[in-house]
Amino acid sequence: MNRQQLSRKIIDTCLEMTRLGLNQGTAGNVSVRYKDGMLITPTGTPYELLTEDNIVYVDNNGKHEEGKLPSSEWHFHLAVYQARSDVDAVVHNHSINCAAVSILEKPIPPFHYMIAVGGTDHIPCIPYATFGTHKLAEYVKEGIKESKAILLAHHGLIAAEQNLDKALWLAHEVEVLAQWYMKLLATGLEIPLLNQEEMAVVLEKFKSYGLRIEE
Numbered sequence: 001m002n003r004q005q006l007s008r009k010i011i012d013t014c015l016e017m018t019r020l021g022l023n024q025g026t027a028g029n030v031s032v033r034y035k036d037g038m039l040i041t042p043t044g045t046p047y048e049l050l051t052e053d054n055i056v057y058v059d060n061n062g063k064h065e066e067g068k069l070p071s072s073e074w075h076f077h078l079a080v081y082q083a084r085s086d087v088d089a090v091v092h093n094h095s096i097n098c099a100a101v102s103i104l105e106k107p108i109p110p111f112h113y114m115i116a117v118g119g120t121d122h123i124p125c126i127p128y129a130t131f132g133t134h135k136l137a138e139y140v141k142e143g144i145k146e147s148k149a150i151l152l153a154h155h156g157l158i159a160a161e162q163n164l165d166k167a168l169w170l171a172h173e174v175e176v177l178a179q180w181y182m183k184l185l186a187t188g189l190e191i192p193l194l195n196q197e198e199m200a201v202v203l204e205k206f207k208s209y210g211l212r213i214e215e
């Protein structure tokens, strides 16, 4: 895809993220790897107002094109691309249940086999750091090596995948898992978990299963 097409795809992903109920207001941001850097949503702009021209190019050194302001979270988007050569798209949001679980500062444990969607047997939760900081990007860089979906404590979710469709799909799946987890926690009962052996079987099966949408 050329820059214009990728920019359109970023905007469509943002709009779909809102339609799916995964975001509100100007929260969240979306990027794709592009040339020696990435294309990313601008900061603080309602998705409905975005046009292809608003999407910002940021190079691998963090230098952005003049006259445009990239998302305040450009550091952690770049950190994801540096940490993982197997992903080319990043979605960040403040979806209700992911943000709620992130406040517990704990990973989502394997209460359901779909927890394996991120590539490990839990959805990690990285420590809190102020939005838009190098510190947050450092935490993201470590966390995303472990799983393609991570919770950001007291903040929200990051999902990284091979393309935007897959990244959005992953973000949606994790929001559903977080919703189930919140319901389970609300019962006050002990939550039975799948053991490591069962999760290892699913993780292996997931290597050859699933969405195969190429951009």
Ligand SMILES: C[C@H](O)[C@@H](O)[C@@H](O)C(=O)COP(=O)(O)O
Residues within 6 Å of the ligand: 026, 027, 028, 029, 041, 042, 043, 044, 045, 070, 071, 072, 073, 092, 131, 132
């Ligand atoms: C304060 C921001 O909303 C922050 O939470 C950031 O993480 C976010 O989600 C949206 O920031 P941008 O509009 O700068 O992408």
Ligand SMILES: [Zn+2]
Residues within 6 Å of the ligand: 027, 028, 092, 093, 094, 131, 155, 156
């Ligand atoms: Zn955010």
